[in-house]
Amino acid sequence: MTYAKAFIVSVYCLVFIVGTFGNAIVIIIMRSKRKSNRLVDVFITHLAIADLVFLLTLPLWAVSTALDHHWLFGEGLCKMCSYIVVVNMYSGIFFLTCMSIDRYVAIVLSVKYGYLRSRRCAVITSLVIWTLSLALGLPTLSFRHMVQVDDNGKWVCSEVNMPSRNIFALVTSFIAFVLPLGIITVCYCSVGIKLYRHFDRIRKEERKKRKSIKIGFWIVTMFILSWLPYNVLKTTDVFVQSSTFQASCDTQESVSKGILLFTCLAFVNSCVNPIVYLVFDRYFRKSLFQLLPCQAAKRLKAHCSTSLSDSIRSQRRNSSFYKEKETTFTAAKISS
CATH class of the missing domain: 1.20.5 (Single alpha-helices involved in coiled-coils or other helix-helix interfaces)
Structure with a gap:
């Protein structure tokens, strides 16, 4: 095993340990806040659930990487693990988008659209996000297969190159990454401008909102840093595989190696959120x-x-009581 593969396997093991423990703790703590009316807590809980489900598949990816991407676990798990990865990505970006919209409504539109921040609305929104993420991930079950790459019986879990897969990849990349990223940027820029203009008149409640904005900002930043390089290279790979432009063998190899490296970076995001809460959230x-x-x-x-x-x-009080009673009784006896 090369040093690069050993490093990636080590990162996967560390992410699995830290992420599983951290996200389980997040769920436990958020569940203990049942009386909390913060909608962001609902979205944080669902983010942790999505990451925890994904982390259960990480040992399989670590074993596959250690074996030079040879997949030992059958086509069923190949499809299911790949499906969980994309659902995790879609649900993550959608929940982060909802968190940014929630901050925008709370601070910029606090009076006009406060009814949108009800807990019932948050639960319905979460159900819609899960339904949409599960639906967008379904084509992965069709595109992912075990592919034999040599005569030595080596099988890899890979996507089959076909026109429908390339078109779907480009469409979902826009719907599930570019568009939400634009919404998140607009929301946080608007919130930042509002807070900057009214900085001198910020009340105690607004300062609490600023803290939650800081947490949301770091979660979004970590997600973008983790998943943006992967999505850029996956889009590049779509054009390379579809022969839209002629790419040399060296370019194709560089893109493939880059995808492996940035896949590792994307997987790291599943253990980052609990660390952000630990650093910035006093209650956590x-x-x-x-x-x-x-x-x-x-x-x-x-x-x-x-x-x-x-x-x-209690014993001292009882002892004092009996001593006092005994003294009184003795005094009464002497006087008589």
């Missing part, structure tokens, strides 16, 4: 520390010491 940090075993032990110890102190105080 506090809840995480409360969930840690050492913190649980401290709470148990504090509870035991409190109970012991209460018991000692």
Whole structure:
């Protein structure tokens, strides 16, 4: 195994460990905030679910990469794992778009369209996003196959090159990446302009909104940095494979290697969001520390010491009471 493949496999293993633990913690903490009315919490929960489901497939991709992309797990898992990857990408960008729209409505259109930020609306929006993401991913089940690449029995999980696949790739790239990216940019630019104009009059509630905007901004930035290079190279690969322009063998090889590298970068995004919450969200940090075993032990110890102190105080009060009663009885006996 070359150094590059060893590095990618190591990254996959690290992403799987950190991402699985981190996103599970995010879901637990968000579920504990049932009384919270923040719509962004609904979208954060669904983002974590999407990443967690994808991370379950990551060990299979790590094994395949370690074996020079030889796929051992059959065509069914080849299709399903590829399907989960694209659904994760689509749902991720759609939920981030909804988060940016939510911030735009909350700050720029706070009075006019506040009804759009109801929890019921957020749940319906989440269901629509999942339905759309699952539907957009369906063609992947048709395009992905196990392909034999040599006479030594090496099979890879790859997309079959056909005109319909190329057209679909370009259309979905626009619908599920370029268009949402434009909406996110417009929303956050508008929010930034509004906050800048009213910076001196920001109230305490608005400062809380600024913190959530900062979290959303970093989540979006990490998503773009992770997935933009992959989408650019995938679009380039579509034109190369469709012979739209003549590309040399070196160019085709460079594009293929670039896709492998930037696929790794895209997969890293699944463990980034919990780290962003840990750095910028005080409530998340506090809840995480409360969930840690050492913190649980401290709470148990504090509870035991409190109970012991209460018991000692109770015993002292009882002892003082009986001593006082005995003194009173002795004094009464002497006087009689």
